[in-house]
Amino acid sequence: MKGAALIDNLLNFIQRSPTPWHAVENACRLLTDAGFQPLRETDRWPAQACEAGFVTRDDGSLIAFRSGRRSLLDEGIRLAGTHTDSPCLRIRRQSTRQNQGYAQFNVETYGGVLLHPWYDRDLSIAGRVSGVDANGQLLSTLVDFRDPVAFIPSLAIHLDREANKGRNINPQTELSPVTLRLGEGESFDFERILLEQINAGEGGEGTPIARVLSWDLLLYDTQPPARVGLRGEFIASARLDNLLSTYVALRALISADGEHASMIVCNDHEEVGSVSASGARGTFLSSVLQRLIAQEDGGADAFPRMIQQSLMLSIDNSHGVHPNFADKHDREHRPLLNGGPVVKSNANQRYAGSSASVALFRSLCEQTGVPCQWFANRADLACGSTIGPLTAAELGIPVLDIGVAQFGMHSIRELAGSEDPAHLFTCVTGFFNRLV
Secondary structure, three states: OOHHHHHHHHHHHHHOOOOHHHHHHHHHHHHHHOOOEEOOOOOOOOHHHHOEEEEEEOOOEEEEEEOOOOOHHHHOOEEEEEEOOOOEEEEEEEEEEEEOOEEEEEEEEEOOOOOHHHOOOOEEEEEEEEEEOOOOOEEEEEEEOOOOOEEOOOOOHHHOOOHHHOOOOOOOOOOOOEEEEOOOOOOOOHHHHHHHHHHOOOOEOOOOOOEEEEEEEEEEEOOOOEEEOOOOOEEEEOOHHHHHHHHHHHHHHHHOOOOOOEEEEEEOOHHHOOOOOOOOOOOHHHHHHHHHHOOOOOOOOHHHHHHOOOEEEEEOOEEOOOOOOHHHOOOOOOOOOOOOOEEEOOOOOOOOOOHHHHHHHHHHHHHHOOOOEEEOOOOOOOOOOOHHHHHHHHHOOOEEEEEOEEEOOOOOOEEEEOOHHHHHHHHHHHHHOOOO
């Protein structure tokens, strides 16, 4: 896929994926259109369905694969791992509060949210709603209000003269979005509004619901993704961490030649530690790999034999050196936007990798003509982590952490280079095709 088309499609994918559940649904559509077979964990998988298939868990995690034309026991499988979730504000089950004549949403933070940028944004609501239909059957559907329906107003500087001196934000008392000016004696019934939104077809994306029972809903910025910069050399959007990696890995799998076994795993809940059934510490990946190796008559030790011939790229965005805060980086590890994929390293295994996996990826970049960069945190700053070390520990599979450089990680709007998705796509496609 050409660079310009890849960027356009990436930004469209992000725009249509305000939640992990929407991202997975949109990914499933792309896979189906490309001829991949939808599978369910509750079904028996026939061999022909395991040639190119995909399966989801809890709507927010996805695994898709090509089984290849060679034995998994002979050469293992190449994997690319990403995550579908992003830090945000989520609406609590007891969803609303009334204060000073206004209806407000009762929210909590999800993941390591950069809080200040959430102020003064046109916010909408999206997520997954569960309830019953007219016959009393339980069901779930996706919903996206699309229009701006909430706003977190800043406190005027006249009322807080210390606002520009690094004031802390209390997420319990200072982040409730305003959504409605209530009339005298008026109450706010959010479940009724949610039901109307779903059944009116405006943003409701499934079977009509007769009664709402529960939901997983979040707020998101309605400003669409965009190219920015005098030469359009940047892309600005919400959720670049990590839907950029998810979309590129998806496209690389679809574009791979299919000769060798290849797979993408897109986990939910990475931003909150991955401890869930659909997170990287869950059984999702190992379960699917076990089912694929079961298609071959390899004996009781087939799984560990396959794992030790496999390799995974954990793809998650990296910190580009910020021109206003260059001292936050180690002097020798300052990745640039549009400088190519970044190999991430940490002596304490916060990032996964070894000299062998780094050498393979560096060779891959050289063969494909893609520039390569390096990132390691300052020794006096705490280092983040990814699904890479978790997956390596759970499965025993060799993993290398990479990603493209970006600014503003965990902000409501992030910035990346417009050339880097194409660089990453070239590398991941070559990785699946075993150029090295």
